[in-house]
Amino acid sequence: MSAPLPPAESHTLTTYRPIRDRLADAVAGAVGTVAAEQGLDLAVDPDTVHLERPARREHGDWSTNIAMVTAKRAGTNPRAFATAVVEVLERAMPDHVVGIELAGPGFINFRLDDGWLHEALAAVLAEGEDGYARPDIGHGEKVQVEFISANPTGPIHVGNGWWGSYGDALARVLARSGHQVSREYYVNDTGGQIRTLGMSLLARTRGDEVPEGGYQGQYVVDLAAEYDGPDDVTAAGRWASDRILARIRATLESIGIVFDEWYSQASIEESGAVDETIALLESQGLVYERDGAMWFRSEQLGDVRDRVLRKANGDATYLAGDLAYHRDKFLVRGFDRVIDVFGADHHGQVASLMAGVEALGIDPSRLEVKLGQMVSLVDGDEAVKMGKRAGNAIDLDTVISDIGPDATRILSLMSTLDQAATFDLASVREQSAENPVFYVQMASARIGGVGRKAVERDVTRAPLDEVDLSLLTHPRELEVLRCLEELPEVVADAAVDRSPSKVTTWVRRLASTFHGFYHDCPILADDVDPPVAQARLWLVEASRIGLAIGLGLLGVSAPEVM
């Protein structure tokens, strides 16, 4: 089973085109022919032909709504137009098409032989884990995904983990779809909160209670026990935030999140970039003074009101730093696109950020802000408390050690970012079968099990070009192939929609089809024809590839043994 793949045959790679593209060409061509025959002014680009896999199999393998979409332009009724298109298509049937039917209000339904699925399987095997499902929709676009960026004043909370899983998976999806991706964490290592942290720490070193508004957590007590630095608020705060950041980093690495860049807010202030940015806005007449502070006329640019850039005490605000930071992203580091992932509790800063970016001469459409809605946890019937300043709140570390890294990742990626989700820790803890990660990883383990059993029974997988994949005709086998065939589109959709949870949905579906296949289609039993067994072994390998790609995008492991 672990035998290396036979070398891909070049003709396989160069001649394979997804059936969808071939059908789109045929449909566009037929529409053109009909238009010419009827003297209509109708040109259809194959890229715009909508082809879908009907939910119900009796509606065929593929379907297009082209007649309904173009009927109005053509000035005819959809059924009549569809009839003409079908007639043209039937003169030269597209690849694998064995029947074309008109249905409903004007759908053109294609019935295909199973060959298109066998071709798709061959493509999966030829391209492999590394090459399959790499739709190039980014064309090398340089995109930065900034996410988490939690203040280093305490352990990060569960929401950070959820949104962080999103940011990381999105980065993976973008990288796989032809984007040049960089992951970044913006470290808010300056300002009042660091002083507050320092005050809290110093209070604890003296054995005092933390002052009003300070950080109450046990971690401050623990850090205080180690602190032997100067009795200076800023120095103490810096020291503590460094320690906390190291812990955050370790926590994130434990769920597979690794950043390319940890960008210091203090460094950008010290570089003078903040002053430059304010001066730049000032030179455009967008800054004025009031009550001793410098204000940015952001209301002119779509914000609900103006914002302070420099406080009366001379300190730059967070916004001023953030604008300098974004100027650096676009104009200094040259990202084509920046995606910021924030928690919904930072919603209030979006409008001013957008206004500032625009004022700095950057096309605001190059900046996307994704807001993750709040996450809440329950443990059975009990609500779980979260929150940094509270005492005994549950943090991300605790959850990870409770349910494990894989469950943490897949659960965060089950629902969309826009959904304020509630998760029940009790239902996914350890041996519980309610955890979807088990269902998916079980498929992975079964794939591994087939390999182990094959070795045990001395069965070896023959080279692909000696195996007849067309022997795969069982409905369960074809379901697996249909699912695998969709993966490139799933990756593309996930990238375009910035929605890695689409990959989660797909992975669960692949696991489901695989379990069905595994249940009904014996591979290594004595009464299976050897040629069929060979074809099934390759189907198993393709499933392994698909699962590895999907789980890889989610940052979830694909264990061979459970």
Add this chain to the structure above:
RNA sequence: GCCCCUGUAGCUCAGCGGAUAGAGCGUCGCCCUCCGGAGGCGAAAGCGCAGGUUCGAUUCCUGCCAGGGGCACCA
């Protein structure tokens, strides 16, 4: 009051403008001399309300109702 997000099955969530809306858990039934039953098969059960756009709306738009989050010279 203003801004953002959400209302889909008893619960937690999917759902690309299409033809009879899916999954897991829960409930009620089946299937283990078999490559991992942490599995498979089946049943009951649902798009907050009202308009609009469209050949077609759970999906897009508006209003209402309900829930969550935000409206600092904090970050």
